[in-house]
Amino acid sequence: MTRTIERTDDRERATEGPACPECDGSIVEAESRAERVCEDCGLVVSADEIDRGPEWRAFDAEERDAKSRVGAPTTELLHDRGLSTTVGWKNEDGYGQPITGERRETLRRLRTWDERFRTRNARERNLKQALGEIDRMASALGLPETVRESASVVYRRALEEDLLPGRSIEGMATAALYAAARQASVPRSLDEFEGVSRVDRTEVQRTYRYLARELGLAIEPADPEEYVERFASELDVSSEARMLARDLLRDAKAEGVHSGKSPVGMAAAALYVAPRLTNESVTQAEVSDATEVSEVTIRNRYQELLEVADSV
């Protein structure tokens, strides 16, 4: 282990890198985690596996300075078993005598570290809970590992930017995962999230918007086609009909009929008509059930789809 010892506060260490392939934002080193992340959209560009936590236990600021590779460990095991302390703000010793000179400098440094230590710790606890939620929901929704990772990156950024106060951890965690899923082109509808999250759909959506705005996440509206495969297999639809459904959606997109409409609704409608055109029987009720889109919306959409379809 001959790695150079760095002691830097990683909040300040965000070094500029190349441009993000996704949105042209700049790539920065993400804090405390071995990841390089786009500043604008949260895309994880690469992850190295170096553990930047401390190599030995440290019992006071001096030792920590000497031994730590970087600020705080992420393990939460060493500090704060309800035992965290605060360095006082007065320049006096225990007897009320003023402290001067070199010792005063030392105290100042101690306070700086103490403050970093405590606030970092509060965040880590918050983060830990949120990541647990993200993991749980991602499993329930069958989302891949990469999505969980970017969701956690998004969440960390939200935490960094102080976007949490006034909002529930669970809501923010759900919103982060929702954003990550869309970003990774494996979207799940808000209804599906409602099924696995404790917060209701409107709050998820509100929080997501807020998140997207504050973090400048450049996420396009979800592509209806991305829902087709998943819903189709739930509905037991032939591959022929699936392809037809995609064609219909493409035509619709080409005509611009889809703008402003819910992508899920479009996909549902396509999955209603397509099987019909291939002589399979699917009822509106079944599609509605599988997609969580109302029958009314399916009716309205599928007629529009047929109007603009080239391929009938």
Added chain:
DNA sequence: CATTCGTGAAGACGAAT
């Protein structure tokens, strides 16, 4: 009888003011 279709009321949202 099951399925489909159309309608009005109500809720939520973005955009405009």
Added chain:
DNA sequence: ATTCGATTTCACGAATG
């Protein structure tokens, strides 16, 4: 902050097969 327009959903009844 409020208003307006569009979209979606719900509940219901009518039409279709």
